[in-house]
Amino acid sequence: MQLKTIKTQFPIFKHQPRLVYLDNAATSQKPAMVINRIKDFYEKENAAVHRGIYPLSENATAEFEAVRDKVARFIGAETSKEIIFTSGTTESINLVASGWGRKNIGPEDEIVVTEMEHHANFVPWQELNSNLKFIPVDDNGQLQLDQLAKLLTKKTKLVALTYISNVLGTINPVREIINQIKRINPKCLVLVDGAQAVPHLPVNVQELGCDFLAFSAHKMLGPTGVGVLWGRAEILEAMEPVKFGGGMISRVERGRAIWASVPAKFEGGTPNIAGVIGLGAAIDFLNNVGLANICQQEAQLTAYALEKLQAIDGIVIYGSQELESCGCKCGRCQICKLECGRELKLCKNRLGIISFNIKGIHAHDVAQVLGDAGIAVRAGHHCAMPLHQQLGVPASVRMSMYLYNSREDVDLLAEGIGKVQKVLKNNQ
Numbered sequence: 488m489q490l491k492t493i494k495t496q497f498p499i500f501k502h503q504p505r506l507v508y509l510d511n512a513a514t515s516q517k518p519a520m521v522i523n524r525i526k527d528f529y530e531k532e533n534a535a536v537h538r539g540i541y542p543l544s545e546n547a548t549a550e551f552e553a554v555r556d557k558v559a560r561f562i563g564a565e566t567s568k569e570i571i572f573t574s575g576t577t578e579s580i581n582l583v584a585s586g587w588g589r590k591n592i593g594p595e596d597e598i599v600v601t602e603m604e605h606h607a608n609f610v611p612w613q614e615l616n617s618n619l620k621f622i623p624v625d626d627n628g629q630l631q632l633d634q635l636a637k638l639l640t641k642k643t644k645l646v647a648l649t650y651i652s653n654v655l656g657t658i659n660p661v662r663e664i665i666n667q668i669k670r671i672n673p674k675c676l677v678l679v680d681g682a683q684a685v686p687h688l689p690v691n692v693q694e695l696g697c698d699f700l701a702f703s704a705h706k707m708l709g710p711t712g713v714g715v716l717w718g719r720a721e722i723l724e725a726m727e728p729v730k731f732g733g734g735m736i737s738r739v740e741r742g743r744a745i746w747a748s749v750p751a752k753f754e755g756g757t758p759n760i761a762g763v764i765g766l767g768a769a770i771d772f773l774n775n776v777g778l779a780n781i782c783q784q785e786a787q788l789t790a791y792a793l794e795k796l797q798a799i800d801g802i803v804i805y806g807s808q809e810l811e812s813c814g815c816k817c818g819r820c821q822i823c824k825l826e827c828g829r830e831l832k833l834c835k836n837r838l839g840i841i842s843f844n845i846k847g848i849h850a851h852d853v854a855q856v857l858g859d860a861g862i863a864v865r866a867g868h869h870c871a872m873p874l875h876q877q878l879g880v881p882a883s884v885r886m887s888m889y890l891y892n893s894r895e896d897v898d899l900l901a902e903g904i905g906k907v908q909k910v911l912k913n914n915q
């Protein structure tokens with residue numbers, strides 16, 4: 488699918504023809520295919536899943552469970568039993584923190600996170616009252632992995648890290664990090680926050696070697712209110728449920744209850760059925776375009792945006808600013824899995840996200856003036872306060888791209904920043 492064709496699949500751009508949408512790290516837009524699938528489900532197929540023994544309910548159950556199989560294939564899971572539907576990345580991580588953490592983490596135990604985590608992959612661990620250690624981030628926005636061996640001890644029970652930073656766009660070398668962790672402490676579990684990675688590049692849990700992966704449907708063209716926790720079957724079997732009620736039990740008596748098997752054990756209550764079905768349509772859309780294609784085009788666009796922004800006077804860009812040629816055979820295609828045979832100019836270890844500040848102007852003012860001009864970017868700490876403390880700023884402006892963005896969007900952003908500087912500097 489060509490870029491222009493892709494954009495026409497998203498009704499929002501028909502209704503908002505001037506919209507330059509660069510807030511994809513917060514949530515993505517939705518293609519007609521996803522919107523229509525959800526509408527169709529409610530109009531023609533709506534029924535509760537798992538319990539009904541009439542055709543409408545049996546069909547809804549089959550559709551719902553087919554999405555579980557689709558998600559499993561999408562991330563290379565061994566079995567769809569390892570796929571738990573949640574409300575999003577935040578709930579997925581909280582489920583591990585409560586269901587696994589409360590049972591396995593004591594005050595003497597250690598958990599390692601990185602300084603670049605979203606609060607969703609930080610606060611749940613902090614709340615466990617364990618000893619929390621941090622892999623530091625250097626001035627170039629990279630994890631200081633030479634610290635890892637020092638940070639890991641026999642007491643380390645879990646490492647929780649993001650695949651791609653939602654502020655710096657840094658792509659962490661997750662597979663290598665996990666190899667190193669397992670070499671040093673084979674019992675240590677690894678949770679990967681895939682919220683910013685699963686929508687943008689091919690992710691295969693078995694190749695990564697992680698133990699948990701969390702991600703959200705709404706950042707990958709799907710609806711809000713749906714997410715996924717993938718976990719290794721044997722770990723999930725041993726984990727405690729955290730939501731109690733209907734659907735998660737196999738038997739209830741007055742004095743006790745016996746849990747259903749995985750994944751039902753973790754899915755108490757009526758799930759977000761239409762949302763899950765919408766996620767299935769989103770995966771179909773992504774598969775049609777191809778994750779490798781999405782990754783490669785976004786990687787080139789990120790490099791273009793970085794160069795464009797670097798040329799702006801008074802801009803401070805956070806994270807890696809190096810551009811490199813992929814030197815095709817192709818170094819980057821280890822990420823995008825595309826043997827394109829072309830030399831591409833790409834950002835070193837960065838995909839899709841660039842955060843910055845304009846000297847002398849508050850990030851919120853930048854975002855507001857850009858917003859008035861139809862350019863949607865995010866300003867604030869992006870739920871990564873510890874990272875902003877490290878960067879020495881309370882807030883930054885973040886532009887984040889996806890498969891419908893183009894060079895024209897980046898050009899309009901750069902122009903818009905020029906206007907912001909004129910308007911706000913003249914007012915000072």
Ligand SMILES: Cc1ncc(COP(=O)(O)O)c(C=O)c1O
Pocket residue numbers: 512513574575576577578605607608649651652653680682683703
């Ligand atoms: C890296 C990362 N982790 C976790 C989250 C939380 O995702 P959600 O709000 O969908 O639960 C986000 C959302 O921005 C994110 O960027």
